[in-house]
Amino acid sequence: MKKACAMTAETAVQLRNVTLSYGEFVAVNNVSLSIGRGEFVTLLGPSGCGKTTILRSIAGLVQPTGGEIEVAGRRIDNIPIHKRNIGLVFQNYALFPHKSVFDNIAFGLKYRNVEKSVIAQKVKRALDMVRLPGVEKKLPSEMSGGQQQRIALARAIVIEPDVLLLDEPLSALDANLREEMRTELKTIQREVGITTIFVTHDQEEALAMSDRVVVMNKGVIEQQGSPEDVYRRPETRFVATFLGQSNLLPGRIASVGNGLATVSLDNGQQIEAAAPSAAKAGMAVTGVVRAQKVVVGKTGPIQGKIISVSYLGGTAAYFIDAAGIRLQSISTIEERIWREGEAVAISIAPADCQLLDETGHRLQ
Numbered sequence: 001m002k003k004a005c006a007m008t009a010e011t012a013v014q015l016r017n018v019t020l021s022y023g024e025f026v027a028v029n030n031v032s033l034s035i036g037r038g039e040f041v042t043l044l045g046p047s048g049c050g051k052t053t054i055l056r057s058i059a060g061l062v063q064p065t066g067g068e069i070e071v072a073g074r075r076i077d078n079i080p081i082h083k084r085n086i087g088l089v090f091q092n093y094a095l096f097p098h099k100s101v102f103d104n105i106a107f108g109l110k111y112r113n114v115e116k117s118v119i120a121q122k123v124k125r126a127l128d129m130v131r132l133p134g135v136e137k138k139l140p141s142e143m144s145g146g147q148q149q150r151i152a153l154a155r156a157i158v159i160e161p162d163v164l165l166l167d168e169p170l171s172a173l174d175a176n177l178r179e180e181m182r183t184e185l186k187t188i189q190r191e192v193g194i195t196t197i198f199v200t201h202d203q204e205e206a207l208a209m210s211d212r213v214v215v216m217n218k219g220v221i222e223q224q225g226s227p228e229d230v231y232r233r234p235e236t237r238f239v240a241t242f243l244g245q246s247n248l249l250p251g252r253i254a255s256v257g258n259g260l261a262t263v264s265l266d267n268g269q270q271i272e273a274a275a276p277s278a279a280k281a282g283m284a285v286t287g288v289v290r291a292q293k294v295v296v297g298k299t300g301p302i303q304g305k306i307i308s309v310s311y312l313g314g315t316a317a318y319f320i321d322a323a324g325i326r327l328q329s330i331s332t333i334e335e336r337i338w339r340e341g342e343a344v345a346i347s348i349a350p351a352d353c354q355l356l357d358e359t360g361h362r363l364q
């Protein structure tokens with residue numbers, strides 16, 4: 001494994017301690033991030049956490065107040081926008097409405113004084129890549145939202161940028177098209193092999209598309225890793241609650257033995273968690289359990305009562321009162337659906353319960 005901060009031949013984009021303040025307000029706080037060539041990396045986080053600001057810093061639309069940015073091995077934070085070789089696509093496609101598709105896509109090439117015959121070839125190839133061959137003469141208004149977004153993508157990749165920056169490019173599309181475009185965009189990215197930084201607040205989109213997900217909150221990186229990693233092994237309370245539906249169960253470690261930590265919850269009930277080596281009796285902890293891992297049945301160690309039921313088709317979502325603790329369960333419907341008011345028994349496998357320490361970080 002290479003060190004995250006070492007500049008290597010395969011590193012396409014490198015942020016080192018990048019900070020950006022708007023007046024007193026720190027929008028991006030000391031962010032370091034290394035992105036490999038051809039990698040598809042997603043910045044995921046709630047609105048206002050600094051995702052767009054990071055993209056804008058790389059593109060040169062805003063100037064960081066501290067830190068360094070390198071793209072394709074050269075410092076770029078001091079060079080003007082037009083000398084950075086970067087492709088950008090935003091949520092609102094920002095196509096020129098009165099220019100043909102051809103002129104829209106050719107814009108960056110003309111600007112770079114590329115020869116006319118070469119421009120025509122490159123535009124054609126870009127349209128083939130986004131699976132819209134032959135639409136050169138159309139106007140953006142003659143195309144659907146999804147098609148316009150493909151044109152915006154063609155315009156961004158036609159200049160063969162060092163990195164493609166995509167800022168919530170699918171969020172203006174309706175749900176069905178958005179899902180279709182997810183797969184499509186990912187396929188195009190793979191085919192072209194272009195290094196991509198994708199920004200979204202939509203966790204499903206991030207998990208479905210990315211090689212690596214960078215989870216952000218309040219201007220800092222909370223965790224980064226493969227989609228499976230950040231989903232299954234959240235490092236912080238924020239990641240645990242932002243990705244998927246999790247139960248947070250505050251308590252104290254009563255005992256540790258045989259690889260298990262027994263946690264006394266604040267309501268007096270006990271649960272067991274696989275014990276990390278840092279687990280010690282007496283520690284204040286919070287158990288994190290995904291809603292999908294809370295098993296509702298007739299027998300089990302935790303007694304509870306169904307408060308509410310939402311039928312979701314193949315699964316049901318339950319809220320359960322367990323002696324004052326509210327648990328959420330998302331269960332596949334095996335034999336029957338549990339009804340409101342029914343007494344049930346809950347079980348949670350120790351391996352499905354992770355422990356956070358008092359600072360909200362996963363016990364190691």
Ligand SMILES: Nc1ncnc2c1ncn2[C@@H]1O[C@H](COP(=O)(O)OP(=O)(O)O)[C@@H](O)[C@H]1O
Pocket residue numbers: 022025027045046047048049050051052053054
């Ligand atoms: N030009 C600006 N002036 C002042 N504050 C800004 C400006 N642009 C963004 N912000 C603030 O910086 C924070 C991060 O914004 P942004 O990067 O757009 O977040 P995101 O893309 O994650 O929603 C937000 O709190 C936002 O209000």
Ligand SMILES: [Mg+2]
Pocket residue numbers: 051052053
């Ligand atoms: Mg944004």
